[in-house]
Amino acid sequence: MIEFVNVSKQFREGKWRGRKNNVQAVRNVSLQIKQGTCFALVGESGSGKSTLGKLLIGLEKPDQGRVLFQGCNLHEAGREERQRLRRDMQIVFQDPYSAVNPRMKIRDVIAEPMRVHFQYSAAEINEKVKQLLEAVGLDEKAGEQYSHQFSGGQLQRITIARAISIGPKVIVLDEVINSLDVLVQISILKLLKRLQQELNLTYLFISHDLHAVKWFADEVAVLDKGEVVDFAHHVKDFDQLTHPASRRLIEAQLPIVTQQAKEEYPVKKGLYVS
Numbered sequence: 001m002i003e004f005v006n007v008s009k010q011f012r013e014g015k016w017r018g019r020k021n022n023v024q025a026v027r028n029v030s031l032q033i034k035q036g037t038c039f040a041l042v043g044e045s046g047s048g049k050s051t052l053g054k055l056l057i058g059l060e061k062p063d064q065g066r067v068l069f070q071g072c073n074l075h076e077a078g079r080e081e082r083q084r085l086r087r088d089m090q091i092v093f094q095d096p097y098s099a100v101n102p103r104m105k106i107r108d109v110i111a112e113p114m115r116v117h118f119q120y121s122a123a124e125i126n127e128k129v130k131q132l133l134e135a136v137g138l139d140e141k142a143g144e145q146y147s148h149q150f151s152g153g154q155l156q157r158i159t160i161a162r163a164i165s166i167g168p169k170v171i172v173l174d175e176v177i178n179s180l181d182v183l184v185q186i187s188i189l190k191l192l193k194r195l196q197q198e199l200n201l202t203y204l205f206i207s208h209d210l211h212a213v214k215w216f217a218d219e220v221a222v223l224d225k226g227e228v229v230d231f232a233h234h235v236k237d238f239d240q241l242t243h244p245a246s247r248r249l250i251e252a253q254l255p256i257v258t259q260q261a262k263e264e265y266p267v268k269k270g271l272y273v274s
């Protein structure tokens with residue numbers, strides 16, 4: 001469904017001692033993502049994960065190579081096709097507070113993409129907003145409130161409702177659980193899993209968190225300095241990732257804490273989440 005073919009992207013950063021510094025954010029990446037699956041991109045900070053996500057939905061343009069969605073290249077498509085591709089691919093970001101206009105009521109936040117892409121009547125929009133709030137587990141009354149009245153987890157549900165409002169096929173989930181506490185992370189991942197099945201969605205899941213990736217994703221690629229350096233086709237193979245960059249990520253994970261461990265180390269009890 002999605003194909004990155006030898007994709008590279010460089011950014012020009014400011015001058016240092018009179019010289020221009022370029023950052024090679026993505027280096028000759030080739031990947032394929034199957035329809036209805038969740039493909040995880042992991043890697044240390046600055047390894048190029050978000051840039052790949054942005055290249056997919058057309059927020060960035062590759063310097064070299066092609067990004068194809070169902071065989072179409074967004075950057076070569078005509079106006080109408082580009083519009084359709086933009087509808088089919090949505091993104092949800094890490095920080096829901098900065099992704100939502102604080103001066104807009106939540107019903108308008110959710111309705112915004114529908115107003116851009118479709119010609120619905122006001123009554124149709126109201127009905128759809130109601131259904132979307134219900135789909136992400138929020139009360140209809142939330143539509144009349146503003147972003148500051150919600151917790152991070154609730155607001156992330158709202159940005160997810162906005163992303164699915166126009167019936168996308170692919171959603172880039174860019175560190176969507178990172179700013180949330182562990183229990184809220186789990187509830188958001190469960191919601192995303194249910195929506196994936198109900199709406200037949202394909203996800204590009206960008207994360208540092210290998211525990212979450214193991215539970216949530218089907219395949220994983222490890223990025224290091226813009227390059228894909230490791231790859232696992234199946235969740236059961238995640239522990240066999242061998243590249244030093246993968247090992248660093250695996251070793252940097254907190255262990256999953258068991259009841260036994262809590263009892264053995266009561267002094268650290270305050271650190272554990274049951």
Ligand SMILES: Nc1ncnc2c1ncn2[C@@H]1O[C@H](COP(=O)(O)OP(=O)(O)OP(=O)(O)O)[C@@H](O)[C@H]1O
Binds near residue numbers: 051052
């Ligand atoms: N618009 C930009 N202008 C200049 N440099 C950029 C831009 N976007 C990204 N970069 C640089 O490209 C590299 C890759 O950034 P990217 O955000 O894709 O990494 P990442 O793996 O998503 O990191 P993080 O996990 O911290 O978000 C970094 O060195 C970053 O500073």
